[in-house]
Amino acid sequence: MASIALKPINEIALQYGIAQQYLIPYGSSIAKIDPILINPDAAKGKLVLVSSITPTPLGEGKTVTTIGLSQGFNFIGKPCIACIRQPSLGPVFGVKGGAAGGGKAQVLPMEKLNLHLTGDIHAITAAHNLAAAALDARLYHEQRLGDQFTPQTGLPRLNIDINHILWKRVVDHNDRALRHITVGVGGGVNGVERADGYDITAASELMAILALSDDLKDMRQRISRIILAHDIHGAPITAEQLEVAGAMTVLMKDAIQPTLMQTSENTPVLIHAGPFANIAHGNSSVIADRIALQQADYVITEAGFGSDMGMEKFFNIKYRQSGIKPSCVVLVATLRSLKTNSGKFDIKPGQPLPPEIAESNVELLALGCQNLSWHIANAKRYGLPVIVAINRFPTDSAEELDYLRQYALSCGAEGVEISDAFSAGGAGTAKLAQAVMAACEKPSDVNLLYPDEVSLIEKVEALVNTYGAKQAILTKQATEQLSALEKAGFGHLPLCIAKTPLSISADPALKNVPKDFTVTISSFKVSAGAGFIRAYAGNIMTMPGLGTLPAYRHIDIDDAGNIVGLS
Known part of the structure; x- marks a missing residue:
């Protein structure tokens, strides 16, 4: 995408009513936004929640569709902002190789998005590991000084139970060798020897806190409530009791600010937080949503994985806490992913496609469409209209596309439109945007799966x-x-x-x-x-491992100093 002319980020912001005083520039094409911009009484746009069928190794194109749909709204003259999560280095170097969308529907500069960005994930890593270090230090000093700890320090003894320390360390890489480790080896001045482990940074509670916080004050209060360990009597020990919550918040002070970037068609994108949907709630931040909804008529946000994962958690966790209500759900599907969901194949990443998937096969598609039917029903249970976006590939047959369209409508979809976001950008999602816009006008009210008060x-x-x-x-x-x-x-x-x-x-x-x-x-x-x-x-790993063919093998620097291999 080197030929794409990026606008200065302050121009992108100003077009959407964000004045210079609220921007913290990171070069010419990236800026953070001060959440002080949020006005609770400002007019609100409509939020569109993008989810998908059950994911497959082939990819469904959820991020491409999210970015493309935001471009599609702007293409038809409706101001729109996209809100997405920040990629973790774990998947970037392990599986995906990038998470910026693709083709004519991606966030730029994509290498900045995928690699460090404005440092939020590193800030979370530092804050998280500060608490881990503080916990081990307190354990060491209390054991070293014994009954003299309080007289010498003036601090109460926390009496940390070495067998009930909950707060592992984190790193933003896939590294299975760190799942189970021993710290303080040798004891003595090395600390207290004990079993420990690492999670990936996206699994840190701090990541979920960042995504769900209303503002800096709320984040500080949430961090204070984190339970790090239990004492020898079984009582919880919080970050506030350890007196580390304030310092953790200081390390995350700038991370509370969403990052503003732009798409390949100069549509604004807010990137903020990156909780995984299989081990956390899988959605970008409340703060980013509120800024976007205040500045645009439509906001497109993406929930991680399928509708049983990130979408469910959007409603039952994020909406429940924030009150931010979507007006429509978009389910992304592809012909080949539906065929894969038939269960007839065991496809691994990087393997060639079986001919039954690559070629036109309506019978196989019909079997896989049962998965789409389930996800449509699952989305509708929350009380919102559902639009199906067919992420089209060049090899897709007209016969299969027509079958899929009719099937989705028969299952209760409000509309079905093809997305050519990858190949055509906003022009390729204009009809999808119009269908979504019409669905957003339908009366709706969110139905949650359960009330707070049930057991x-x-x-x-x-x-x-x-x-x-x-x-x-x-x-x-x-x-x-x-x-x-x-x-x-x-x-x-x-x-x-x-x-x-x-x-x-x-x-x-x-x-x-x-x-x-x-x-x-x-x-x-x-x-x-x-x-x-x-x-x-099930067997859920909070520290992923690298596969036999990791994505980092293809990431490099060329002779001109350009990053290659990210996509």
Whole structure:
């Protein structure tokens, strides 16, 4: 995209009513926005939530569609801003190779988006690891000084239980070797020897807090509530009790500001926060949404993975906390992804496509369309109109496209339009934008899956029922943790199911629309600062590992100093 002429970022901002005084420039094409710009009484635009069918290794083009749709609205003369998450270096170097969209519908400069950007993820890493270091230091000094700790320091003893330290360290890379480590090896001046581990930064509660905070004050309060460990009597030890919450907030002070960039057609994009949807709530920030809704008629935002993941969590976590209501849901699908969802193939990333997927095959498509039907019904259960966006590939047959259109309409979609965002940018999504705009005018009201006041087990059952499961099975550990969370006063919080994105169920091997299955919940963990309870279903890794053919193999610098291999 070197031929694309980027506008100075202050011009992009000014076109959407954002004055220079609210910008913190990072060069000529990137700027942060001061959230002080937010006016609670300002007029609000309409929010469009982009989700998809069950993801496959082939990719559905959700980000391309999100960016392209925002361009499509501007193409038809309707001011629009896109809000997306910041990519983690883990997927960038591990699987995707980039997360800026593609073709004529991408965020530019895409290498800046994918690599560090304005440093928010590094700030989260530093703040998170400061708390980890502070916890181990307190443990060391209390054990070293014993009864003299309080007389010498003036601080109360926290009596940290070495077997109930919850706060692992984080790094923004896929590194399976760090999942289980030993710290303080040798004891003595090295600290207290104990088992520990690393999560990827996107899994940090601080990432979820950043995405859900209303402002800097709210972020400070949320960080203070983080439970880092338990004491020897079982009582929680918070970041506030450790007296590290203030310093953590200081490290994240600039991270509270969303980053403004532009698309290949100079449409503004706000990038902020990057929680994964399989282990967190999978949506960009409340602050970015509020700024965008204040400055544009339409805002397009993307929820991670399929509608059973990021979309569900948008409603039951983000909407529940923020009150930000979408007017329409867009479900992205491709012909080849639907065929893959048929369950007839076991496709791995990088493998050649079976001919049945690459060629026109309506019978196979019809089988895979059951997955689309489930996701349409799942989106409609929240009370909003649903538009299906068919992300078209050059090899797609007219016969298959027509079948898919008629099928989606028969399943209750408000409209179905082809997206040619990759090849044609905003011109290729103009009809999609018009369909979405019409859907946004339909009367709607959000239906949540459960009220705050029902028990945690009822919330679990409500969620697994939406997957189509027969029942939820709780391990002994999960049952005990659920009871403890209720007794500790956390029963009112919503649930964040951590599960595979590769199936509607919690088993990645169960494709299409699984039937007659159960969901086993192995454990629960409260994220008191973020304001939800994680329920772990299946073998969910909070520290991914690199595959045999990682994306970093193709990323390099050419002789002219240009970055190559990101896409």
